[in-house]
Amino acid sequence: MSWTLTEEHLADLARGAALLGTGGGGDPHVGQLLVRQAIREHGPVLVLDPTEVADDALVIPTAQMGAPTVVFEKLPAGTEPVAALRALEYHLDRTADATMPIECGGINSMIPLLVGALTGLPVVDADGMGRAFPELQMETFSVYGVPGSPMAIAGEGGETVVIDTRADNARMEWLARGVTVRLGGVAHIAEYAMSGADVRRTAIPRTLSLALSVGRAIREARQANTDPVARLAEVLADTLYGHLRVLFRGKVVDVERRTEAGFARGRARVAAMGGATGQLELVFQNEHLVALVDGEVRCVVPDLVCVLDAEQAEPITTESLRYGQRVTVVGISTPELMRSPQALATFGPAAFGLPYAFRPVEELVPA
Incomplete structure (x- = not known):
């Protein structure tokens, strides 16, 4: 069922998107500000259920790509995603009927909403990751046979580039990453x-609605x-997650983070407190990929590893991890669509070089 997204939804949506972003996807706060201003100027956004999209409709997903650490210092102008959409429409010689997220986590939950508010296009309530991943071929779209090309890239200075690698989505990512680095580390x-x-x-259905429900549940708890983590578990129990x-x-107790080749890569360590023993290690590439407790795997990609503030359950992104933070680290199961053999070949542990x-x-971690 379609619904109308207004300014009042944005804080809860951003919180839920930050959680589903598994530490990456870019801080949704910046996107939230852009969407809020666009809604104030142009009106609310229509969010379409996937079942309501016509079979022959043209849906063009829009997003931001680059290292989340760069976005802290290099804010978008706000015009780039529409410029990318228009460039691709021109190349295809066809106008989009709707846009959609490529991922429901982080700032990329917000970019299609910005496009929707600025253009009047509806936004489909679905995405191609069910979380956030660092590379463009890591999409359920790609896994199940949709080519990413042709794709359009836009920079803040009005530049646009069209890349067409036919069905080779991994090469598309490689070329697009190089362009993004040369645009300053972030592009749309x-x-x-x-x-x-x-x-x-x-696509994984109704993930914008899920992010909204998750963010609302944390706030209301x-x-x-009451315990926001327990409430979060209750909400997720009735979903694909x-x-x-x-x-x-x-x-x-330790964070090692570096920006290289268009990614934020690193590790973090969390030590037990209050007389407890043990240590957790996180490995991330934009997003958290694996959580190990005393050297043993407790959650690994594509399942979600999420770091939350210990008191408020506010999600903490990889670029915001700091020494001294008190945290609760949770693992969340992904939809079965993301656990098939072909999906795991694309964005499972081996795709990141994890052993x-x-x-x-x-x-x-049994219940």
């Missing part, structure tokens, strides 16, 4: 143009002085 894109029928076949496990609680086999978080 339009890619994976597809039909409404392909949206229903390849805090207001009621059915299992939440608390992996560790403690204090951040671990995928096992579901609900098996690694």
